[in-house]
Amino acid sequence: MYSICKLPNEVVLQIFKHLSGEKVQELIRYYKGIESASPLLILLYQRLFGGVLLIQNGAPRVDSAGDYLLTIDAFEDKILNDGSFEGTMFENVRPNLVEFKFTRQTADYQRFISDLNSLLQLLESDNPKLRRYFEHAQQINFHLDAHLVFIENPDTLNSIIIKLLLELSRHNLTKKINKFTIKSSEIGSLYVAHWSKLFQYFSSLNTLDLSENLIRSNHEHFLDVWGMSKKFPSTLTTLNMNNNMLTYISKDFIHNLPPSLEVLLMNQNDVEIIEPCDLHGALPKLRNWSLNYTKLCVLSPSLVTKASRGNVIWPSATRLSRQCFNSARHSLVLNHIRLNSTTAKQGPPPHQQEQNGQAVPPPEGSPKGNKPPRSTLFKDLVKLIKLAKPESKLIFFALLCLATSSATTMSLPLIIGKIIDTAKPLDDEDEESDDADPKTTTEDKQLIFGLPPARFYSALAIVFVIGSSANFGRIYLLRTVGEKLVARLRSRLFSKILAQDAYFFDIGPTKVGMKTGDLISRIASDTQIISKSLSMNISDGMRSIISGVVGVSMMCYVSWKLTLCMSLLFPPLIAMSFFYGRRIKALSRLIQENIGALTKVTEEKLNGVKVIQSFAQQQSVVHGYNKEIKNIFNSSLREGKLSGIYFSVNGFLGNITMIGLLVIGTKLIGMGELTIGDLSSFMMYAVYTGSSVFGLGNFYTELMKGLGAAERVFELVEYQPKISNNIGKKLQLKGDIIIKDVDFKYPSRSDVVIFEKLNLHIKEGENLCLVGPSGSGKSTISQLLLRYYDPDSGQIIVGDESLTDIKDLNLNDYRRQIGYVQQEPLLFSGTVKENVTFGKQDATEEEIDRALELSHSLAFVKSLPDGLDTRIGASTSTQLSGGQKQRISLARTLIKEPKILILDEATSALDSISEEEVMKNLSGLNRKKGITIISIAHRLSTIKNSDRVVVFNENGEIVEDGDFHTLHNDQNSHFNRLLKSSKLE
Structure with a gap:
């Protein structure tokens, strides 16, 4: 052994190439327990895996400057707590291709997360060895497979994926990444419009595999948001979206795919509709679009003329048929589809039809060996059984x-x-047969x-x-x-x-x-x-x-x-x-x-x-x-x-x-x-x-x-929200609020237009009051500002020098900086203190008293039987008036010191004295700390304390905008007409 160790690695590899696989495995078993034989073990592994340098469970120093494909399966075994490489394991290794594989075939979720965090820790450490190590690599591949149906906390995994993409971008490693796989990771709950932006920096990305992620059928949420934003890398040739429960593919999504795309895999989805589109113009290099084992596929009733189970569906439009579905170059492969008889007629397989007297062969690139679709009952049964996997x-x-x-x-x-x-x-005669063994005793x-x-x-x-x-x-x-x-x-x-x-x-x-x-x-x-x-x-x-x-x-x-x-x-x-x-x-x-x-x-x-x-x-x-x-x-x-x-x-x-x-x-x-x-x-x-x-x-x-x-x-x-709570950048709120060209209808009342091309500019530190008749959209503005809903079109922008659409912000962080008080506040079952500190649970006694004082609540709270420890809520006997509930709700909001305060008729139940005191305190807070106050009110006392009044009509249009005195002194103003007709609410 010692003599062979003195030989160059290249020579040793040539020797090992003449050994059989069984002999190599025998040598590996022999040398595995000998510490000094570590270099030989690495070369034996390289011989066994066909030129792949495989490092598992920690590895020794490797003295070689050759090019290898390095596969790392479990990062946790190779990283110390400080994020540096273990010993000198990688000191002289310069792999040409590095492949990170994070795969969990079991429910070991914590280990999977630990592996990903270890890699993040390594990337964040700026280790010089790591930098030299990656500089030599010509190609890097990432494979993340959680392999879970139900993840304990998908948001944790999703945020790690975001951080990983950010760190890779920061290290400029995205230019070397050729293949990226995210499987079975519930990325459907990610806010696609944000994380997909990161992939545009992957300038060398050739293959993107997003299969088995249960993205579901939110085409506007996933396919269109990503596609229309043109976030696909321009070098992408293969996109895999198999088994994602997609049901709708729009032409906008197809048109915004990169022209470089050659293979588009959407097998085992539930595709029901594909909008007609010019594939040849949008994707000139497309060789294969595979939709095997889908539930139903309808390009258009007028486009589909022939269909056969297990073969190609050919559209009848001559241009599409001639240019996009030529069997020699392009194919739309739709095997084993349960076709609707009203939208597609079965005919002979196109590749079996004669052309110039000869049968046309099946298109190249047609997927083979796909498994037949399982019944919905069986799929549900598998998902049900997997619930008990932990x-x-x-x-x-x-x-x-x-x-x-x-x-x-x-x-x-x-x-x-x-x-x-x-x-x-x-003595039964049946048992005493003549041929009974005489040696058998009783x-x-x-x-x-x-x-x-x-x-x-x-x-x-x-x-x-x-x-x-x-x-x-x-x-x-x-x-x-x-x-x-x-x-x-x-x-x-x-x-x-x-x-x-x-x-x-x-x-x-x-x-x-x-x-x-x-x-x-x-x-x-x-x-x-x-x-x-x-x-x-x-x-x-x-x-x-x-x-x-x-x-x-x-x-x-x-x-x-x-x-x-x-x-x-x-x-x-x-x-x-x-x-x-x-x-x-x-x-x-x-x-x-x-x-x-x-x-x-x-x-x-x-x-x-x-x-x-x-x-x-x-x-x-x-x-x-x-x-x-x-x-x-x-x-x-x-x-x-x-x-x-x-x-x-x-x-x-x-x-x-x-x-x-x-x-x-x-x-x-x-x-x-x-x-x-x-x-x-x-x-x-x-x-x-x-x-x-x-x-x-x-x-x-x-x-x-x-x-x-x-x-x-x-x-x-499996229902994925259109608006994600914890994806996006964190931003300290300051500057103006701009509502720009906003159109909006409530999804439950899609036939009723609330806003059409609404524009409103709210300056930082302004005390603004919104007034108008009932149903004019005043409260809807608060819903949009809090991003309970997104506008159908248009933008809501915040910031001073650098304006940011609130869609790009981390929603949880954004809402923590906004205070919202409703007309009918909800108080949770618990003590007064627990309710007041709900938004800031580490608040001090001084902060609690200060918030109660600002909301004019301190006196009545102290008069309660147990003061701050008095239990309130629907399940208790302590009854609070509507005004008292509003004041405690206001204290709960003020204790977190919001940058923006939204009051939706928050003082409507207060008596005039209490309201005057509260409004005076809020005005003082507005002047001292410069918080922006947006009030929705129908009381003159509230409107008078505002710097600016915006008046809406019944159609959700802004008809007047000015200070209170100017509008009130104008006898012909809409504001005064609302007052006189008592429609101001």
Whole structure:
């Protein structure tokens, strides 16, 4: 070994090239434990992996200046806490191609995040070795694959991806990155318009793989936002967006792809519509656009003339047909598509049509070997099972306990049969045959499984104790799995709901908006059903399978004739179970939706008890409530009827089968083919097997119920907000606010135009008041400024010298600098102190008192029974007036010292003295700290304290803009007309 180490690496590599793979692996195993043999190990690895320098689990110093492809699988093993390289591992290595692979095939989410953070730490350290190391590399590839369906905190992963892209840009490494892969990482929840901008700096990027990220069908959110912004690198040749649940591909997206694109992969999506476009003009180099295994694809009813499963769809427009879909250059490959008969007619495969007397070959570049589409039911089932992946170890041990307890249970019939046979009279003529062995004694005949009765029963007791202990372990472990699953799912759902934008609550996945009652039902009830389906139900299903397999095997062992008779029962039972399970899934979802509707009505009516009583409408409200109850009753009755038919028929068939087995079994005993003990064992195994068949039916039923509930949960988990909360740059708010050419309609009322080309310039430190009739859009401005909604067109810009669209800002950071007080504030159940410090939980006592003083609340708070520790909220007995609630809400806002303060009729419930005091304090705050105040008011006292008044008309147009005195003194002003007509609100 020592002599070969003295040779140059290139010579050693030439020697190793003549060795077989088996010999190389043998040498690796031999040298692996020898520390001084580390250089040889590296060269052996290079020989084994065909010129790839593979470093895993830490590596020694490598003295070589050759070009290698360096693959790093687990960065955590190579980085010290200070972010430097471990030892001198990379001191002389100068790889030509570096590939970072971060892949997690299991649910080890924390390890995956730790690896990514280690790389970030390394990039941020500005290590000179790293700089020299990367300077030599000609090409760098990144592969990130979280390989998870549900990530505990997707925002954490998404922010790390953003930081990674930023650091790569800062190091100018983007010029060397040839391939970038982000898979199974829930990047659909990223704010695409921001993170996609970073990819425009990847000037050498050739392949971008964004497959399996569940981006969903937000074409305006993902495809168009990215495409229309022209954020794709100009060198891109391959774009992979497979399995992202995309449903719509617009022509704008296609036209804004880089002309360099040659391969566009969109397989296994749910594409329903592709807008007609000139592919040849937009993508002159496109060789392959693959949409294999999509649900439905319609270019346009007028464009599609021929289609065949497994082949190419050719549009009839001559220019497109001739230039964009030429089989020699361009192809739109749409294999295995479930076509709508009204939009596409099937015809012979185009590549089988004759052209000049010869068959045209299939287009080049057509994807081969794609897997056929799985049914929606199977996909949902896979997603449902993956929910329990983090508890896979507990489930494994639970199933081990299940196997042990089932083995104990299934041995019982055989044991009972043997005991029965040994209990027969010893002088029975049937047992005293002429050819009996004379050496067989009475004691031998009383042996059970070769053991004396005393020892046998002692061993049997031990087996039963083991079985009972295993059963305890099964129940306890599965209960733990269920509770962990429910806790994780509820936390995940609650976090997902809080991260949603206003569009979710206005429209949401149901297209009619998500209401609180329905959300509560999904969090509380649906998760419980899923938990049951994946814990105890899985156990019952596995027990039924084990019981069925063992039972049938033992029945065949005892009597194959009786087993054959019983097997006639299986086909009808399986068919009924399948039909019943499919129906019960739909009914289960319907029941859960009805429960959600009932919860919504219950919450709404209980919150409005006083209003109901004031109108004496208790009876009508109860009548409406009973309608919701009746919906649940009717759907549950349908489920009960279906279940009654299913189980009664099963029971009837089971009883008939048992009687039939007894009749046939007694005949076999008379023929001498069975003993009484054998028949007893067989009947017990038949009962177990029949129970297992029924159990499998119940298992399938509960699984379908779980799938019905899971569909409602997946709707929330997979729904991606149009507006992301924590993506974007952080900016200290200062300067003016500019609303420029804004058009807006609420998504739930798309036919009502709120603003059209609205322009408003709000200066920094200004005290502005918005007035106008009800419905003129005053409160909508506050919604847009807080970015609960985005304008349909136009911009909202903040800043002084450098103006920034609020879409480019980190929304959480932006909102922390804005104070918002509503007319009807919500106070959470808790103490006054907890409510006041909600926006600044580390506030000091002095800051709390200061905020209460500014909101004119200090005196009345101190007069409460427990002062700041007095519990308030809907669930307490302490009742606050509307004005007191408004003042505490104002204190909660002021304590965080906002740069912009929005008051939406925030003092409407105050008496004139309190309002005057509050407005005086706010004016002083405006002058001292220069905060911008935007008030929406209908009281003259509030309007008078403003520097500027902006008047809106019923159409959402600004009709007047000036100071209070100028507008008030003009008798013909819109402002005065509003005052006189009492339309000012």
